[in-house]
Amino acid sequence: MDIKFIKREELQEKPDQKKLGFGKYFADYMFTMDYDEGIGWHDATIRPYGPIEMNPATVVLHYAQETFEGLKAYRRADGQIQLFRPEMNARRMINSNERLCMATIPEDMFIEAVNALVKAEEDWVPSEPETSLYIRPFAFACESSLGVHKSKAYKFVIILSPVGAYYAEGLAPVKIMVEDEYVRAVQGGTGFTKCGGNYAGSIIGQVKAEKYGCSQVLWLDGRERKYVEEVGAMNIMFKIDGEIYTAPIEGTVLPGVTRDSIIHILRDWGYKVNETHLSVDDLMQAGRDGRLEEVYGTGTAAVISPVGALVYKGEEITINNFQIGELTQKLYDYLTGIQWGKVEDKYGWTRLV
Numbered sequence: 001m002d003i004k005f006i007k008r009e010e011l012q013e014k015p016d017q018k019k020l021g022f023g024k025y026f027a028d029y030m031f032t033m034d035y036d037e038g039i040g041w042h043d044a045t046i047r048p049y050g051p052i053e054m055n056p057a058t059v060v061l062h063y064a065q066e067t068f069e070g071l072k073a074y075r076r077a078d079g080q081i082q083l084f085r086p087e088m089n090a091r092r093m094i095n096s097n098e099r100l101c102m103a104t105i106p107e108d109m110f111i112e113a114v115n116a117l118v119k120a121e122e123d124w125v126p127s128e129p130e131t132s133l134y135i136r137p138f139a140f141a142c143e144s145s146l147g148v149h150k151s152k153a154y155k156f157v158i159i160l161s162p163v164g165a166y167y168a169e170g171l172a173p174v175k176i177m178v179e180d181e182y183v184r185a186v187q188g189g190t191g192f193t194k195c196g197g198n199y200a201g202s203i204i205g206q207v208k209a210e211k212y213g214c215s216q217v218l219w220l221d222g223r224e225r226k227y228v229e230e231v232g233a234m235n236i237m238f239k240i241d242g243e244i245y246t247a248p249i250e251g252t253v254l255p256g257v258t259r260d261s262i263i264h265i266l267r268d269w270g271y272k273v274n275e276t277h278l279s280v281d282d283l284m285q286a287g288r289d290g291r292l293e294e295v296y297g298t299g300t301a302a303v304i305s306p307v308g309a310l311v312y313k314g315e316e317i318t319i320n321n322f323q324i325g326e327l328t329q330k331l332y333d334y335l336t337g338i339q340w341g342k343v344e345d346k347y348g349w350t351r352l353v
């Protein structure tokens with residue numbers, strides 16, 4: 001792929017790496033590429049980060065034909081930069097785009113674009129502990145038309161954001177509310193995709209959760225509101241009586257890259273991982289009985305996030321005295337050790353940029 005480069009007049013001052021938060025700062029350059037039916041993808045360009053001008057009738061503004069991804073570039077102790085399983089993001093985006101009838105970005109093109117942009121912006125990969133460069137590829141329908149049809153034109157964009165922890169709490173446990181009124185996904189819907197619409201529909205749960213002093217919402221299945229599925233910005237796992245439980249990937253749950261990696265690691269460590277439908281009633285009962293030993297979320301942004309309490313129908317269950325669990329900490333250290341190049345990558349998951 002030929003990538004054109006448009007130089008920026010003035011570079012920004014870099015933010016303080018100790019106060020990055022999540023998604024607040026953006027690197028100097030972004031990648032853009034256009035798609036037109038009959039032509040295919042064209043005009044791959046690395047250009048100054050800035051506004052994208054749109055006709056008010058652009059399809060995405062009306063019918064939300066949009067998908068996105070999230071991955072990170074990590075600064076190793078030796079100064080080199082590496083990505084973590086980027087091919088998983090490329091393939092997931094293909095699946096998302098197919099479900100939304102959007103033009104797909106071939107895996108090699110996706111990886112080449114990510115690599116080229118991160119290489120061009122390598123100074124933006126932070127080196128402070130617990131920091132990384134969050135990579136946000138996204139694609140949207142950009143034909144101008146109010147008819148509800150598959151768009152004939154798309155744009156693929158990648159932006160970069162130096163980040164610290166996703167939650168203000170850092171690695172301290174968060175409190176999560178189980179949502180019993182609204183649902184996030186149903187069988188046959190778009191739950192398994194990373195499309196903006198899934199998140200738009202979930203904000204109401206997030207608003208409710210915050211009212212109850214919770215950081216995020218835990219969604220139940222869309223049919224019976226009985227089985228636990230995933231959290232607003234991450235997948236979730238429960239350790240009950242020494243075994244791990246997490247929702248299966250059957251169409252409604254996002255197939256998280258961190259989720260998949262953690263399941264691999266856990267099975268290697270000899271844990272029984274049950275990818276199964278766990279009812280919220282059984283979960284709460286395990287909490288009441290003291291059998292719910294640890295709960296943690298997994299995600300690229302969230303990494304491994306301990307959950308210290310669950311709130312469901314007004315009842316609050318505390319997990320492990322609101323302390324990070326031993327296994328949660330071990331998983332966090334091991335996974336981030338691989339990602340930051342401190343632990344041997346025996347799975348071959350990292351890719352030097």
Ligand code: COI
Pocket residue numbers: 069070071199232233234299300301302
């Ligand atoms: C990610 O973990 O990369 C995500 O996309 C979650 C996001 C909604 C913050």
